[in-house]
Amino acid sequence: MNHRAENLYHQITGRKYTIVFSMGIAAVLILLADIAIGPAWLSIDEIFLAVFSPDSVDPTTSTIVWKLRLPIALMAIVVGASLAIAGAEMQTILGNPLASPYTLGVSASAGFGAALALVAGVSVFPSGKNYIVPINAFFFAMLTCLLMYSVAKKAKFSSETMVLAGIAILFLFQSLTALLQYIASEQQLQAVIFWLFGNLFRTTWQKLGISSAILLLTIPLLAKDAWKLTTLRLGDEKAESLGVNVERLRLKTFVLVSILTGAAVCFVGTIGFIGLAGPHIARMLVGEDQRFFLPVSALTGAILLSSASVLSKLIVPGIILPIGIITSFIGVPFFISLMFKKRGGYW
DSSP, rough: OOOHHHHHHHHHHHHHHHHHHHHHHHHHHHHHHHOOSSSSSOOOOHHHHHHHOOGGHHHHHIHHHHHHIIIHHHHHHHHHHHHHHHHHHHHHTOOOOTOOOOTTTHHHHHHHHHHHHHHHOOOGGGGGGGGHHHHHHHHHHHHHHOOOOOOHHTTTTTTTHHHHHHHHHHHHHHHHHHHHHHHHHHHHHHHHHHHHHHHHHTTOOOHHHHHHHHHHHHHHHHHTHHHHHHHHHHHHHHHHTTTHHHHHHHHHHHHHHHHHHHHHHHHHHOOOOOHHHHHHHHHHHOOHHHHHHHHHHHHHHHHHHHHHHHHHHHSSSOOOHHHHHHHHHHHHHHHHHHHHHTTTOOO
16 A cells, blocks of 8 residues: 555656656747747747857847847746746745735835836935836835735734735825826836836846846745745644744745845836746646745746747737736736636635
């Protein structure tokens, strides 16, 4: 009997490793497609030559790959993975299937911070004038995460309270942003709307490096607590009976996902539903075991945002649509399907 159970365990685990590997391959393929597709289409050979042997291709191709498409394509991977991981761990520690950086108002607060910089020229750190917009966006995203944690702790992490608090914060910052748009000049209004749409056009290698470094530092810290985070799905009492300090684990995880979220949205603007859709797709594929749930969530988010980046170039020939618009279209049917699944006891 034990031998049969062991074989079954190895079969299930092997299937999950296969899913992780397959999704990794899919992420690489969609990354190559994102680099290849654009006003000037590139072949796979041209991409590889431009990346590994820039001197062997013409200067125009090298410029397109290195200065335009490669950093943007990589930023889509990094931001998609960051938002999906943040959403996955928010859902885990709050026990809320609707928890994500977008639905809990984090993206809206970052948008207000950016609008405050663009319209009023107000910086929360006067010494950071060169990066006033991302610094403001990061600060207000972190402020919202702190507020959400305070509310969650006071309400003993009630799922219903978290949803209501998130909606309240979402509408608060949307209203404040609308006020700034109302008093903005035409040029300022255009800049605010462009930022709020969410796009990857502002990506530079330096910004990519910052976002990537935070993602790479955060993943091992979360992976270290994979077993503890998995026990939270059993309930607080059972997790504590297994020796898990639930409150400390929640605080540590919330701080990490707050930094991860702030670093993701401060450079690219408001990008919705990746943090909601990615974790749910990962959960359907590999379940709640954080050893697999965490990497599959990251890969799902990366694939979704890279796919949205590709679609943004293909929907209207000759025009690149803001990526935030594409991800919003993803969210509508996903919300509807989530409501039906929850009614049937999905969560």
